[in-house]
Amino acid sequence: MENQPDQIVGLPAISVAGDIVKRAGTGLAERTLHDYELLYFPYGTRSLYVLEDHEFLLNEPSYIVTRPGERHEYRYDPGQPSRHLFVHFTFGEAESEAPPLRILTKGGPPVIRSGDELPANMMKQLMLVLYRHPENFRRRAGLLLLTLLEELESLVADSPSDCPADPIPSQIAKALDYIDRNIGSPLSVDELAASVGWTHEHLSRSFVRYTGRSPRETISHRKIERACQLLLHEDRSVKEIAYSLGYADENYFYRVFKQVKGITALEYRRKYFNPWYSELHPIGEGDAPYPQNRILFNAAMLNDRQEQ
DNA sequence: ACTTAACGTACAATCCAGCG
DNA sequence: CGCTGGATTGTACGTTAAGT
Secondary structure (H helix, E strand, O other): OOOOOOOOOOOOEEEEEEEEEEOOOOEEEEEEOOOEEEEEEOOOOOOEEEEOOEEEEOOOOEEEEEOOOOEEEEEOOOOOOEEEEEEEEEOOOOHHHOOOOHHHOOOOOOEEEOOOHHHHHHHHHHHHHHHHOOOOHHHHHHHHHHHHHHHHHHHHHHOOOOOOOOOOOHHHHHHHHHHHHOOOOOOOHHHHHHHHOOOHHHHHHHHHHHHOOOHHHHHHHHHHHHHHHHHHHOOOOHHHHHHHOOOOOHHHHHHHHHHHHOOOHHHHHHHHHOHHHHHHOOOOOOOOOOOOOEEEEEHHHHHHHHHO
């Protein structure tokens, strides 16, 4: 049997893909899929992914791979809209045709946390290819998705803790909520601990255990993530943004920013306002090379159109 | 499982000077 | 205005031990 020009055996066949922003507090009820789904949450939020009664807080850029037959649900951040890019795919009739990757194996790592630009850009490029469906787009998209899956597999392999995380205690979730609600204030770990009724010692231990970061680190990272949004969406000076996030000293803000992001605040603003970069890595609404907040590709509808 | 307390160390935060 | 470097100070946090 001869394959069509845009089909290669072993490539994932994509059925649906999109880039959507869900309203604060909404969710996706418990379900079990017959195919694979890859989701990318580009920003850290307080959205929860629940897999077989285990909760995973998506408090930093995260990828989720859902395998066929896995019971799961989503509870989106009650305080802010939650954006995610998603793609459904299969590897033919049998699960055994899937490449031997841990992230595609039932019981494999459910959440991959990474702020790396490469997989993020690959995910967005995948959306673009599927939306425009140029010549041989199935093959291009399939190859791109396969490469992306290999990249994510390598992130899992490089990660020091690739086993499923423990469920997040409610105190940790409350503390993260407290940070978000008081992002504009100078926050101390003691204050944070008091807000959830724990001592700072226990809170620090628990934070490291469940989030991989100390409370102080988490506060800094969240402030810098918010600063990134403000740098891109407001024309206030870096100094003003630093003050608005509770930094008493803009000099200190410059350092923390560079430490977290690897570039200075001004470089960040210039870089992501650059049209070329914005095409590679769109931030916020309205600057993506494809329409945002919609399903970009649906194989079933495409086939219907072609048959007409 | 969690709290409390004590202690030492690392580093966060601040201040100031200065550069382009 | 944006950023860096040096010096200084305060405190966050890791550790340990004992207790509820």
